[in-house]
Amino acid sequence: MKKLFLLTAVAVMGLSAKAQEFRFGPKAGFAMSTIKVDEKQDDLGKRNMDPKYTFYIGGMAEYKINDNFGFQAEVLYSPLGAKEKIDGVNAGVMFVGEQTKVTYGTLLFPVSAKYFITEGFSVAAGANFGVILSAKQKTVIGSDLISVDVTDGESSGEVDIKKQTKSLNIAPFVGVEYMLENGLFFDARYSLGVSNLSNDGSGGKVTNSFAQVGVGFKFGGN
Structure with missing residues (x-):
């Protein structure tokens, strides 16, 4: 009986070890980022800025506890943000407007x-914890013929708005992934920004949401 119990225990441990799987690797891809602004003290009210198309790059680690469930953690960098174009009025011979671009590193x-x-197809749910390392804004007033940079930053024309921007952006997300047998995988996800990034004390709210589509490669596994 003792021998049978020992053999059963060894077999169960073997099956558990086989089910557990650790993989890691690089990933990169395309991101579409938007900013939603709620100006409580402004006549503009709520508005959505136009999407900014950018990239992300980094690495991931995945721990699969059995055939159906696992956990994943990543470290990525992305210059998120958005842009906005406001139509102006006919000022003599040209149509004057305003274009603003915001970038959150x-x-x-x-x-x-x-x-x-x-084995190769999975769905995921979790949260993005974003640390905003830099925040820049560039505003240009003009038309297709003439434009004037109105920011007072450096030669790049960008002004630093980091002091007016909070550092933490929490964004819950859902996503899907498909992995080939050789470890190459493709994934897509959408992250909904819930953190108020405005730090100017006006009472308004600024949130940053983004979608990502990318590719990566996983090393390790059985």
Whole structure:
């Protein structure tokens, strides 16, 4: 009986070890970022800025506890933000408007739980913890013929707005992933910004949401 119990225990441990799997690797891709502004003390009210198309790059680590469930953690960098174009009025011979671009240099720490529908296809839900390392804004007034940079920054024309921007951007996300047998994978996710990034004391709210589509490679596994 003791021998049978010992053999059973060894077999169970072997199956558990086989089910556990650790993988890691690089990932990069395309991001579409938007900013939503709620100006409580402004006649503009709520408005959504136009998307900014940018990139992300970094690495990931995945721990699969059994055939269906796992966890994943990542470290990514992405220059998120948005842009906005405001039409102006006819000033003599040209149509004058205003264009503003906001860029948040963000270090992202996504953490998620994953459910594997098949060995290669999974869905995930979690949260992005973004640390905003830099915040820049560039505003240009003009038309297609003449434009004037109205920012007072350096030669690049950008002004630093880091003091007016909070450092933490928390964004819950959902996503999907498909991995080939050789470790190459493709994923897509959407992160909804819930943190108020405005630090100017006006009572308004600024949130940053973003979608990501990318590719990566996983090393390790059984």
